Amino acid sequence: xxxxxxxxxxxxxxxxxxxxxxxxxxxxxxxxxxxxxxxxxxxxxxxxxxxxxxxxxxxxxxxxxxxxxxxxxxxxxxxxxxxxxxxxxxxxxxxxxxxxxxxxxxxxxxxxxxxxxxxxxxxxxxxxxxxxxxxxxxxxxxxxxxxxxxxxxxxxxxxxxxxxxxxxxxxxxxxxxxxxxxxxxxxxxxxxxxxxxxxxxxxxxxxxxxxxxxxxxxxxxxxxxxxxxxxxxxxxxxxxxxxxxxxxxxxxxxxxxxxxxxxxxxxxxxxxxxxxxxxxxxxxxxxxxxxxxxxxxxxxxxxxxxxxxxxxxxxx
Amino acid sequence: xxxxxxxxxxxxxxxxxxxxxxxxxxxxxxxxxxxxxxxxxxxxxxxxxxxxxxxxxxxxxxxxxxxxxxxxxxxxxxxxxxxxxxxxxxxxxxxxxxxxxxxxxxxxxxxxxxxxxxxxxxxxxxxxxxxxxxxxxxxxxxxxxxxxxxxxxxxxxxxxxxxxxxxxxxxxxxxxxxxxxxxxxxxxxxxxxxxxxxxxxxxxxxxxxxxxxxxxxxxxxxxxxxxxxxxxxxxxxxxxxxxxxxxxxxxxxxxxxxxxxxxxxxxxxxxxxxxxxxxxxxxxxxxxxxxxxxxxxxxxxxxxxxxxxxxxxxxx
Numbered sequence: 268x269x270x271x272x273x274x275x276x277x278x279x280x281x282x283x284x285x286x287x288x289x290x291x292x293x294x295x296x297x298x299x300x301x302x303x304x305x306x307x308x309x310x311x312x313x314x315x316x317x318x319x320x321x322x323x324x325x326x327x328x329x330x331x332x333x334x335x336x337x338x339x340x341x342x343x344x345x346x347x348x349x350x351x352x353x354x355x356x357x358x359x360x361x362x363x364x365x366x367x368x369x370x371x372x373x374x375x376x377x378x379x380x381x382x383x384x385x386x387x388x389x390x391x392x393x394x395x396x397x398x399x400x401x402x403x404x405x406x407x408x409x410x411x412x413x414x415x416x417x418x419x420x421x422x423x424x425x426x427x428x429x430x431x432x433x434x435x436x437x438x439x440x441x442x443x444x445x446x447x448x449x450x451x452x453x454x455x456x457x458x459x460x461x462x463x464x465x466x467x468x469x470x471x472x473x474x475x476x477x478x479x480x481x482x483x484x485x486x487x488x489x490x491x492x493x494x495x496x497x498x499x500x501x502x503x504x505x506x507x508x509x510x511x512x513x514x515x516x517x518x519x520x521x522x523x524x525x526x527x528x529x530x531x532x533x534x535x536x537x538x539x540x541x542x543x544x545x546x547x548x549x550x551x552x553x554x555x556x557x558x559x560x561x562x563x564x565x566x567x568x569x570x571x572x573x574x575x576x577x578x579x580x581x582x583x
Numbered sequence: 584x585x586x587x588x589x590x591x592x593x594x595x596x597x598x599x600x601x602x603x604x605x606x607x608x609x610x611x612x613x614x615x616x617x618x619x620x621x622x623x624x625x626x627x628x629x630x631x632x633x634x635x636x637x638x639x640x641x642x643x644x645x646x647x648x649x650x651x652x653x654x655x656x657x658x659x660x661x662x663x664x665x666x667x668x669x670x671x672x673x674x675x676x677x678x679x680x681x682x683x684x685x686x687x688x689x690x691x692x693x694x695x696x697x698x699x700x701x702x703x704x705x706x707x708x709x710x711x712x713x714x715x716x717x718x719x720x721x722x723x724x725x726x727x728x729x730x731x732x733x734x735x736x737x738x739x740x741x742x743x744x745x746x747x748x749x750x751x752x753x754x755x756x757x758x759x760x761x762x763x764x765x766x767x768x769x770x771x772x773x774x775x776x777x778x779x780x781x782x783x784x785x786x787x788x789x790x791x792x793x794x795x796x797x798x799x800x801x802x803x804x805x806x807x808x809x810x811x812x813x814x815x816x817x818x819x820x821x822x823x824x825x826x827x828x829x830x831x832x833x834x835x836x837x838x839x840x841x842x843x844x845x846x847x848x849x850x851x852x853x854x855x856x857x858x859x860x861x862x863x864x865x866x867x868x869x870x871x872x873x874x875x876x877x878x879x880x881x882x883x884x885x886x887x888x889x890x891x892x893x894x895x896x897x898x899x
Contacts, residue, residue: 440739450759
């Protein structure tokens with residue numbers, strides 16, 4: 268179909284974002300089985316647990332899948348060993364310097380994609396030799412760029428600026444948005460929040476229900492003095508908000524955050540004191556559905572939009 | 584062509600945003616003469632000056648044009664009197680309750696459009712009886728919504744949610760983005776920054792040059808404790824940034840802002856101490872051009888994109 272479907276050997280150019288505490292083998296294999304590219308999120312896994320998820324994913328699907336690997340943990344090299352040994356052929360890296368591991372991964376026959384939030388790092392990723400980039404906007408859930416460039420603006424900045432294919436991410440919850448991303452020059456999309464709230468997501472039911480209930484003013488980008496992160500409003504958010512308004516330092520904010528806050532909220536279901544990472548499209552998600560239905564809806568909406576936009580008059 | 588071109592009697596569904604200190608009769612008439620809808624920005628004008636600009640705009644174009652009227656100044660009713668007396672037939676209102684003046688304007692034969700930044704206020708504007716809404720995302724320049732919804736997300740939220748036509752705003756600087764907005768359900772676009780940096784804009788040359796020089800990390804949304812505003816980095820921004828990081832109160836921030844800060848920067852050209860309101864697309868703008876060339880480029884890019892997207896395969 269295009270360079271993204273060719274690169275990964277998939278049917279639809281839809282990548283499921285690798286998300287901590289949401290995307291284990293169940294979600295990744297469901298997305299791959301539905302014609303997209305599933306990613307196991309290694310960010311919340313020890314190398315041992317990652318190995319287990321990869322094994323189970325191979326058992327659950329014969330289709331291509333990959334691993335999302337944030338380059339900021341101590342055990343990254345052990346995780347890479349696991350990926351190579353287990354024979355995974357696709358790695359999405361994020362949050363670190365793509366120059367460090369891309370050559371090694373490529374030498375080992377892996378397709379490498381790096382996630383960026385601005386043009387400067389897109390060009391650095393190209394230099395590092397990646398096969399494609401994910402361009403992720405301000406509206407995305409979880410960790411986010413300092414520049415706060417939105418998906419709309421970031422895609423316009425990258426259009427014709429890089430030769431390798433661009434995968435749009437952030438704010439994509441409908442087939443209309445998939446089509447719009449392509450009009451802006453992307454060849455694929457990466458979707459996180461919609462899959463975080465799917466039946467196959469390993470997120471806690473309480474978190475999924477809170478995503479479904481979220482209104483249009485429910486997510487906020489906070490902790491900009493540490494690493495910016497988009498999350499749902501709750502008791503923890505209110506504490507952070509108050510601290511930020513009062514000018515708390517980086518260290519004081521890190522103390523409030525503490526350790527294991529995302530696991531507590533997203534995996535253990537403490538929706539009051541946990542950290543609940545999700546994108547602005549939480550406001551659009553109104554049902555917990557199986558991945559197969561989510562993909563079918565995206566395909567139908569994409570096709571409807573494509574047909575509608577074929578009839579749009581040219582401007583004379 | 585569609586409901587927006589029909590509503591205003593224009594050739595292309597491109598509205599030039601009414602911007603303080605940028606959009607006088609010169610800019611508005613140039614946009615209308617080029618086939619779009621020009622708007623005189625009343626926000627920085629006394630009723631007397633507005634009357635003068637309307638007269639000059641009628642002299643400079645036989646095409647439809649309108650007035651952008653922020654509903655937050657003391658002399659709004661006098662401005663409305665001027666608009667009615669002078670025979671302007673299109674008013675875009677913003678920053679206030681659309682219920683207050685919409686019925687009166689409509690009774691007097693005026694087409695009324697209201698600017699919103701979320702779905703809640705979009706529905707309120709529909710209730711108030713407006714003819715269309717402008718849906719403006721987080722990436723837009725100048726005053727901005729508290730929810731920080733991006734254009735991408737806001738358009739998906741509004742798609743099929745309102746019956747009246749939607750005009751997309753925020754982050755639109757290319758014909759690709761115009762086409763993408765339409766894929767997301769909009770029937771027109773409102774463009775600010777691109778026209779703020781045009782030859783016909785009444786902004787100071789220093790400000791225009793600073794827009795051209797802006798990189799992808801040059802604009803920021805600040806003053807969220809007062810009214811959020813997106814502006815360019817400069818000495819004034821640095822002061823505000825530091826004050827916000829230290830947790831200054833609303834009152835302290837208002838003191839740093841003072842009075843006439845936008846005029847100082849945008850109109851008088853003090854690019855160090857003035858307030859320079861502009862959108863994230865400043866990073867995409869790399870030349871000061873006449874409006875006719877800007878419109879021609881938008882039309883060409885729109886048509887290229889429309890043709891390209893007609894050839895996209897449906898998903899099976």
